[in-house]
Amino acid sequence: MTMKMVTLRIDEHTVEVPAGTRVVDAAKKVGVDIPVFCYHPKLESVGMCRMCLVEIGRPVVDRASGKVVLEADGSPKIQMAPKLETACTTPVSDGMLVVTTSEKVAAARREVVEFILTSHPLDCPICDKGGECPLQNLTMAYGSGTSRFIFDEKMRSAKHVPLGELIYLDRERCIQCGRCVRFQHEVVDDPVLDFYQRGRALEIITRSEPGFDSVFSGNTTDICPVGALTTADFRFGARPWEMKPAASICAQCPVGCNIVYDVRREAKSSGKPVIKRVMPRQNESVNEVWICDKGRFVHHYNESAERLTQPLMRVDGELTPVSWQQALETAAAKLKEAGKGLVTLAGGRLSNEDLFNLRELTRAQGGTTLLHTHMGGGEWTRQLGLNQGSNLGSLGNGDAIVVIASDLHQEAPLWWLRVKQAAQRGATLIVLNARPTRLDAYAAHALRYQPGEAAQAVAGLMGNHKTPAAFQTAREALAGAANLVVFFGSDGLGLTGTRALAQTCADLLMQSGHYGRPNNGLVGVWQHSNDQGAWEMGYAPAADLVGSLKKAKVALLAAADPVGDEPALAKALAGADFVIVQEMFLTASAEKADLVLPVAAIPEREGSLTSGERRAQRFYPAVPAPDGVRPDYTIAAQLGQRLGLELEGRAAGLVFLRLAQSEPAFAGLSYQALSTAEEQWPIVGRRDLYFGGTTYDNNQGMGTHLQPVLKAGERPAAVAAALDTELMDAGDNLLVLPHTRLFDQGSLVRFSRLLVERVATAELRLNPATAKHFGLAEGVAASLNLNGADASVIVRMDDALPPGAAWLPRRVGVPLWAPAAAQVKVMERD
């Protein structure tokens, strides 16, 4: 479908843009900044502030002939409109003439600014937005310098209104542009901000419980064109001009949002730079100009006093500080001794470089590399994952998306947003889950399956399994899809269930031929930011981790805490001769280790991560690492050295080159390729008058998709749908299903004290009928005995959940990774 193009003149420029483009955007294309307040290229135009007024003329058309009337010189006769028009609401038309430089326009801008300032406090010196504030900038550029209004009649209102614990509102500064309200309604569909009253009395309110209940709330502080909305995390923290931006990648989930760490040197950290705030960095193929609140607020861990900063070795039963040299020598000797008995258990928060060096190190000893995850299926995302040219933002009419066994809103918020938007653009969305999730509302088909039967549901979608009639309709909708992306997760599933599910999804994609080209394939909604990278390098979870750990002579745990995860794993590990842990903190595993090696956090080093969409992206050092810590890849290289291996440890970029030489998926990639920036549209990040928010421009690279693992036309080894299931019937016990919550009690969240109230707790949710069967009532404390541990939970009734099972979040202090049978007891209350 070709777009109809329209040619128009804007001042001295001639520009051709697609029909439907707003004048303000067409002007931006040719570098003409029309000032705006209420307009934002990602929101509906409303024409509320009048700042964008311009003169517009249109060709005169002779009514009789329908022809454009010409001037004597042959040029079309232009009729200027009698009044100024808002450039943000007016679509371009052929032959249009836009004038932005006339005195009439200048006067309009002057007066609009003057008018807005009649109820604005102008407290710039104490305002967080000062220095990056459109109102400040536009006043300087267009304001008159004086006001004809009476100073005493300025509005006076509340200046520190907590909309929740994360966002503060200054009611005086609000210029009523409605950007925050529209963002919450249109973009993220959390309608928890709105106007109250009108005219000069108008104010922004929230009535949600908790206040401003939205996992995207921080974005409103970016797009607010004044200092009315600020985050509790950053307000009064620093001035914009004091901070330096460092490009990075959010490592809190597999989306891999592009971010910036704004850092400043501070006396309290002895003159070292510290992270003051996390901001989105525009990447229209990944996160557009948004990030979620987890990405924005979970950054305090790296400055925690609990960080490990020197190697610890067990001497006489006690972990005792030792030198790096001694630590590395001991570790190397142990690795050598272990030989095949070495088991390396790696977590998905490690970078590509870390994982590569650890793999080389382990393989050289003949040891085993394992990925620490509760999710299987990466062998399929590796072969059938997304390739170059894929962009969820380009899916729409005629395409289809399947999301199965995942609560995307909680597990990968930006994917949730992008999938929702694709559905709103016309893509057919099919959501399958055992319980309702927030994506159902946008789905053409929201289908349910029995707890545990996710793979069966996909088989049903293919017509290979008996399923309700609704599946038939969904199948028909899928059949004609031009492009198809399938997301699978681990909602209510464990390792066996997800592995079967992934294989069945692979079967579906292969049957319909939706793979091996852009915008088609399988995406795993992993727990960690770089699980996909690990799979690409051949890491996989052990089918029986307890068994594998039991057999280990030496266990090397990097970014993995099996001891903290499950009592059975702790027991298994106790049998190993020697346990080495590479960690930032003294985790439960580190406490039990023989040797602990302190590592650098992501903002303290270079590296790259592979997102769930198979996009490799670079992160850069933002702050110096504390003395005594080293990046994981360096540690692995230094161990290798002592074992006579030639591992690269000097720089992450050099490790990446080795990786590119060794792994076909990374072939031809380099840090240079990853850091290539492409022009993004809409243009929003710049410090100019067409204000798109305090989002940063992307000058440090959009990342690159990994290479296809299959050659053109090649199919993966034939698979059949796998219908193995996990525990689905707990007999007399209660079947407890795990699910993932955005703010869990994971090791990094807890350092952001601001988030305490939003963190998931051990709440057991179940249908009232099931509750009754087990003698449970709303709000009671119950004790669960599952996976060899006793845990106390609070019971919550939820009509929306299907009967027969209960749901409990992962990582809330209860060892639950896969469906489990639990004995339940109501606790005596004293």
Added chain:
Amino acid sequence: MNELQKRYPEDVAAILKKYPPEFRRSAIMPLLYLAQRQDGHVSGRSVTDIAELTGLSTTDVTSVVGFYTLFHAEAGGRYRIQVCTDLPCALRGADDFLALLQKELGISVGETTPDGMFTIEEVKCLAACHRAPMFQVQGDGDITYHEHQTVESAMQVLKGLRQQAQKSGKEAA
């Protein structure tokens, strides 16, 4: 069934019946009007109930309450004297009228007379601009317009309202 439905089962059902399910949010205006019938204001509880009935957020329902001077979030006097002071009315002396009325009743805009009878409010255009000064009275589940007003005529209206209140009080007793 939520509280509002329990209190006015037929009215709520009749209102909801008017709108197809996908336009349920349109029922917000009549539901709010219903919710303040008894107490003269929309309670927080009713806001939650209406949010539930219309599928809107409580924030959005509150926003509608705030936008229209027809609706009230706070309790007030039995009768709300709503004086229009928008531009056309102001040109015809609404500001002076309002000032005198406040003086006469001994209360300012937003306040209620000690007997709980009257609250004065300043409102936006009520579409009677050519007959200003004017005000509308909201109370006893009713709305009445009073146009071409002077303070004297207004006080007559209020006197009438007092009598009406007394009468209905006696009847009730």
